[in-house]
Amino acid sequence: MSTVEDFQPQNWQASSTEALKISLIPAAEGAGALQFSPTFTYPIFGDEEQIYGFRDLVIHLVFDSVTFKPFLNVKYSATAGDDVDAQRDVIDKITPFLPEGDFIQRDEAAWVDAFMKERETFDINALGAERVDEYKGAADGATYGVYRAPLGQLAAADAAAQATNPGAQSPLVRFWKRIQILTLLFIEAATYISLEDEPEWELYLTFNEADRTLVGLCTAYKYWDYRDAGAFDSSEAPAYRKKISQFLVLPPYQGQGHGSALYNAIYRGWFRDSTVTELTVEEPNEAFDDMRDRNDLEMLERAGFFAEVPAEPAHSGDRLLVSDEWAEQMRHKYKLEQRQFSRLLEMALLHLGREPYFAVQVKRRICIKNRDALAELADAEQRAKAVSDSFELVKSDYLRILAGCTFAKGK
Structure with missing residues (x-):
């Protein structure tokens, strides 16, 4: 029998981010599943991240924490009508993003049997990755290992092999296709990388060495460093930038x-790597920027950079403590991109x-950086205030970042 609630649209609408439950089945026997929600679902369910037509909708996306064999199940208590179809409205939207x-x-029993059988022979080293x-x-x-694999090259080899063996797929590429959906669910604006178009993709994976649990991942690629065309043309040694x-x-x-x-x-x-000239990052978010800043600062301090920063300018009367030439030399020494090194130098001075x-x-x-915007201000006093206000914001943020650093030698 229908109730008033059955005719209220909001009772049949669910947030796809709340409905989707991701679970990891731990390697340890008897340990409970680790369940968490995604940060984003718009790549799968649209910008509104809403699913209409179901009551008590739950989408279970479960992975074995070792092999990452995926399992999908959709549950709900009722639908809004005959025109609502779980296969069309939910399952068919998510399955294109699964391998x-x-x-x-x-079939949960079949899934458990499948991943337990895979676990018997699962070997991190057999994935085609090297521990770095x-x-x-x-x-x-616990001991954790960081592994690097030539993901793009392995995918290219698979493509070549599939001409005679349609099912050919390297263990590493298969593993990547299982885990890549996590990039969409937790990294804003992430898209699936095109392995076919770019053979230089690398994949870094962090595993718990004892139980083989995957902890983290990073994709990266390299590209030619063209900053000095003359030097590039005349150099026999390759020079690359690498980008996270x-x-x-x-x-x-x-x-x-x-x-x-x-x-x-x-x-x-x-x-x-002598062929790498610079480390860059593709559209980092604020949390990554903070982590990167702290680690770069601690690295520079350990490497002796802080001791290299002079106490006084080279020439009496100079307003800048270090010259642009000195800063550029140091930047190249530590293989850091320009914007990042400029900020690190400023934080070091502070x-x-x-x-x-x-x-x-x-x-x-x-x-x-703000030359054009400052030029539009009416007078010098306004420009000075705008610069001063920006400076205080920068200083406050730098102090926040520095407070999270652990320096071995202090000042």
């Missing part, structure tokens, strides 16, 4: 230092107590 032919729907770093977890003391594209620590493992460990492992590897020079450095950058 074709490599997920199980509804390891560290002890700050929260649990997608970076994610899975939600159950966030806040435990894994993001910093993964970022530092990537930086150290690229820093040691931390080292070079406040008068810090103020000049920051205000100069503000004026250059």
Whole structure:
């Protein structure tokens, strides 16, 4: 029998972000599933992130935490009418983002059997990845390994092999296609990377070495460094910039230092590579920027950069503590992109107590960056106030970032 509530549209509308429940089945026998909600679902369910026509809708997307074999199940208590179709309105929207032919729907027993069988032979090293770093977890003391794999090259090899063997797929590419949906659900504006168009894609993965649980991932790629065309044309050695594209620590493992460990492992590897000239990041969010700033500052302090910053200008009367040439030399030494190094230099000046020079450095950058906007202000007093206000905001933010740093040698 229908009730008044049955005719109220809001009772049949659900947030897709709230309805979708992501779960990880731990490697340890008997351990409870780790369940969490996505941050974004608009790539799958549209900009409004709403699903209409169901009551008590729950979309279960479950992964084995070792093999990441996906399982999908949709549950609801009622539909708004015969024109509502769970297959069309929910399942058919999410399945295109899952690995074709490599997920199980509804049959939980079949899924458990499948991933348990895969676990028996699952080997991180057999994925085609090499371990490039390891560290002890700050929260649990466990050993974690950071692995790098030539994702684009493996995908290209698969494509070539499929000409004679249509089902050919490397273990690493299969694993990536299982986990890539997480980038859409937790990284704003993320899209699936096109492996076919770019063979230079690399994949970094962080695993718990004891139970083989995946903790974090990062995609990256390299491209030619064309900054000096003459030097580029005459150089026999290749020169590349490398760019971090997608970076994610899975939600159950966030806040435990894994993001910093993964970022530092990537930086150290690229820093040691003589063909890499610069580390860049593609559209970082605020949380990544903060993590990156803290780790870059701590790295510079350990490397002795703070000790290289002079106490006084090279020439008496100079308003800038360091010249642009000196800053550029240091930037290249540490393989950091220009905007990032400029900010790090400013934070170093603030931390080292070079406040008068810090103020000049920051205000100069503000004026250059906002030259056109400042020129539109009526008089010098307004321009000075605008610069001063911006400076105070920058200083406050720098102090916040510095407060989260751990420096070995202090000032």
